[in-house]
Amino acid sequence: MEFGTMFSNLFGKEKAKEEQKSQWIKCPKCTSLMYYKEVEAIQNVCPKCNHHFRINADKRIASIADEGSFVEHDERLAPVDPLKFSDKKSYKKRLEEAKAKTGKTSSVVSGSCTVNNNPAELVVFDFAFMGGSLGSVEGEKIVRAVDRAIEKGCGVIIVSASGGARMQESTYALLQMSKTSAALKRLDHKGLPFISILTDPTMGGVSASFAMLGDIIIAEPGALIGFAGQRVIKQTVGVDLPEGFQRSEFLLEHGLIDMVVDRGSIKQTVADMLTLFSDEKQPDLAVFDSGEHTEAAESEES
Ligand SMILES: [Zn+2]
Numbered sequence: 001m002e003f004g005t006m007f008s009n010l011f012g013k014e015k016a017k018e019e020q021k022s023q024w025i026k027c028p029k030c031t032s033l034m035y036y037k038e039v040e041a042i043q044n045v046c047p048k049c050n051h052h053f054r055i056n057a058d059k060r061i062a063s064i065a066d067e068g069s070f071v072e073h074d075e076r077l078a079p080v081d082p083l084k085f086s087d088k089k090s091y092k093k094r095l096e097e098a099k100a101k102t103g104k105t106s107s108v109v110s111g112s113c114t115v116n117n118n119p120a121e122l123v124v125f126d127f128a129f130m131g132g133s134l135g136s137v138e139g140e141k142i143v144r145a146v147d148r149a150i151e152k153g154c155g156v157i158i159v160s161a162s163g164g165a166r167m168q169e170s171t172y173a174l175l176q177m178s179k180t181s182a183a184l185k186r187l188d189h190k191g192l193p194f195i196s197i198l199t200d201p202t203m204g205g206v207s208a209s210f211a212m213l214g215d216i217i218i219a220e221p222g223a224l225i226g227f228a229g230q231r232v233i234k235q236t237v238g239v240d241l242p243e244g245f246q247r248s249e250f251l252l253e254h255g256l257i258d259m260v261v262d263r264g265s266i267k268q269t270v271a272d273m274l275t276l277f278s279d280e281k282q283p284d285l286a287v288f289d290s291g292e293h294t295e296a297a298e299s300e301e302s
Pocket of ligand 1: 027028029030031032046047048049050051
């Protein structure tokens with residue numbers, strides 16, 4: 001296919017360019033200069049100051065799923081441009097650029113996997129694809145992952161890295177907030193766990209919907225988490241805001257999230273949670289199967 005060839009050429013060139021310039025990296029927090037391969041080998045965390053670099057969807061999946069267990073679903077779902085939206089560039093053009101840059105068709109990769117042998121549905125955001133924004137395809141992929149989890153009786157893990165709802169899809173993007181939240185309620189009715197992992201950054205419509213609905217909410221150290229940006233809040237409320245008020249550690253201290261976990265320990269933590277919830281859910285399931293919860297779930301869908 002012509003487009004396929006063009007796409008792989010673009011991606012190949014981009015990759016070679018990337019490799020050349022990425023031999024050395026500078027930590028934005030402690031300014032240490034480090035050999036990229038060495039940092040990559042320790043899950044892209046600065047060995048000097050524990051700064052967690054942003055990572056792409058593939059690396060994220062590799063850091064959580066058991067090796068070789070991840071089976072991607074819905075990879076052919078790609079955004080359309082229902083509003084024929086254009087700002088400085090057309091949405092169509094932005095999508096093409098994002099595809100060439102990341103090799104993905106949307107900002108979300110979803111699939112089935114095991115985590116230390118616990119089955120789960122895993123959804124990860126790739127911030128490099130249009131700022132990890134939530135559009136109609138991303139919302140649909142999340143809902144389908146939840147539906148698969150309900151069918152299989154397993155938990156859902158969503159790793160967020162997003163600036164929020166995708167403005168190029170306007171209301172279609174905003175609708176995904178309620179659509180994903182409703183799907184997670186159905187999961188809840190089945191007594192199945194949702195583990196939400198917040199990484200740098202988790203903002204806007206993503207933090208204002210599914211990302212904050214986890215049975216357990218885990219954040220990586222130092223991640224920027226909030227709804228509006230600091231400048232906007234300051235202009236609105238007219239007071240100086242506390243230092244680091246939108247970072248993981250501050251949010252943990254103030255009870256908005258459950259734990260801050262280093263990237264290297266997230267897999268084990270998630271596996272422990274899945275085991276814990278799967279042991280707990282057994283007696284509850286009998287109750288859910290026989291009564292009102294099922295009805296409630298059905299009426300919600302209609
Ligand atoms: Zn550092």
